[in-house]
Amino acid sequence: MSASASHPELRLVLLGRTGSGKTSAVSTILGLQDTQQQDTQQQDTQEGPEAAAVTQGCSKHRGEAAGRQVVVVSSPAWFDSDCDPTERRRHISSFISLSSPGPHAFLLCVPVNQPADGESKALDVLTELFGPSAVGTHTIILFTHTEELEEDERLEDYLVTWRKDLGELVERCGDRYHTLETRGGGEAERKAVEELLEKVEQAVAESGTQHFSCPLYQEAEERVRERQVEVARQRRGEEDSPPEDDVTEEEMEAAREEAERSVDDLDVDVDGIFPSASVSPPSFLWGLWEKLTCWTKWLPSFVRREALLGALVGLFVGGPFGGMMGATVGSVATEVKRRNTQKTK
Structure with a gap:
């Protein structure tokens, strides 16, 4: 049996900071065109490949x-320190219920x-929330x-x-990483998506499980199934909830999406995982990095990284001596790069 046959539907959960490329990733995986517009609209049904809940x-x-049926759940950056605790609990409950009974993989964009401190914190939170296997295996x-x-x-x-x-992030995730961004156009993009799904299936096979699961996902699936029966009863117009055995498979499937959307209050220990609800300002190093990368964007790509290296040296050493050292490092790095490039021509 092929890997795709053993997993008729792959469930993926996309996580990442604001601006990390989640919307683009969803569009690439499923071949969608207007994902960003769909994300702002409530859809009551799932009709066709571009429908969204x-x-x-x-x-x-x-x-x-x-060639696979794929479900992609995209979540806001609930692990950011400035996320409101109430909203954070709802975001977590929502993406868990939407990807219940459990995702085959978490994809961290x-x-x-940019620096990896925020993503490192996200992996810490995933571990606290779901357990070590969520990061190390899935x-x-x-x-x-x-x-x-x-x-x-x-x-x-x-x-x-x-x-x-960034390499340390990859190591924490069992050396699993990928990119969907190619310079080869449509065919290369489709190949990148296929390779990603193969990596997901390989990770699931190595885990020895059908998909990721933990107490929170088990609670979510139980709540969703209970809600499915209630929705089916309401659609029948019955006053008393029928036994689940009396609900047909078609009725349960039709009620699934509505049931998933209604579960938004799981027992998530937000206070234990995020002890401080105060908004913490960006770190000093983060501010320096943003200023430097913005400043170097106007430079030719040929010297951009070398200039950034020199600027960092100058900032951290400080004073006139630091400025001279930074300029020297930047110049030497640029010259080495130029000579290496000339040799390859």
Whole structure:
């Protein structure tokens, strides 16, 4: 039996900070065009591959990809420190119920052009919320904004040479990572989606389970099934809830989406996972990074990284000596890059 046959429907949960590329990832996986517009509208039915269910800021899309039936649930950045505790509980309950009885994989969208401290915190929260296997076995890092890389630079080389912080995220997820962003057009994009789904199925096979599960997901599935029966009763116009055996499979399936959207108050220990509800300002290093990357965007890509390296050295050493050292480092790095490029021509 093939991997795709053993998993007739793959459920994926997309996580990531605001602007991390979740919307684009959903569109790429399912071949959608107007995902962002759909995310702002409530849909009561699932008709066709582009239909979406939206609740509490989370969206659920169903479609076909690489010959598989795929469900993609996209969630807001509820793990951010400035998320309201009440909203955070609703977001968590919502994406759990929408991906019940459990996802085959969590996909954490990680921009390659930003520090990884927020994503590292997200993995910590996933571990606290669902247990170590959620990260170590069922999470795949999905790198985004790879257009920032040099045209001939491989993602693997970039991680090893420049971004050991991103490499540490990958290690925590069992060395599983991927990107859907290609320079080859439609066919290359479809191939990237197929490879992603193969990695998901491989991770599930290695876990020895049908899909990820934990007490929270078990609670959600129980609540959803109870609600399914209630919805079926209401649609029949019956006053008393019939036994579940009296509800047909078609009726249960038709009531599933509504039941999932109605479960938004699971027993999530938000206070235990997020002890501080206060809004914490961005870190000093984060502010420096944003300023530096914005400043270097106008530079040619040929010298962008070298200039950034020099600027960082100057900032951290400080003073006139730091400025001279930073300028020297930046110049030397740029010259080495130029000479290496000339040798390859």
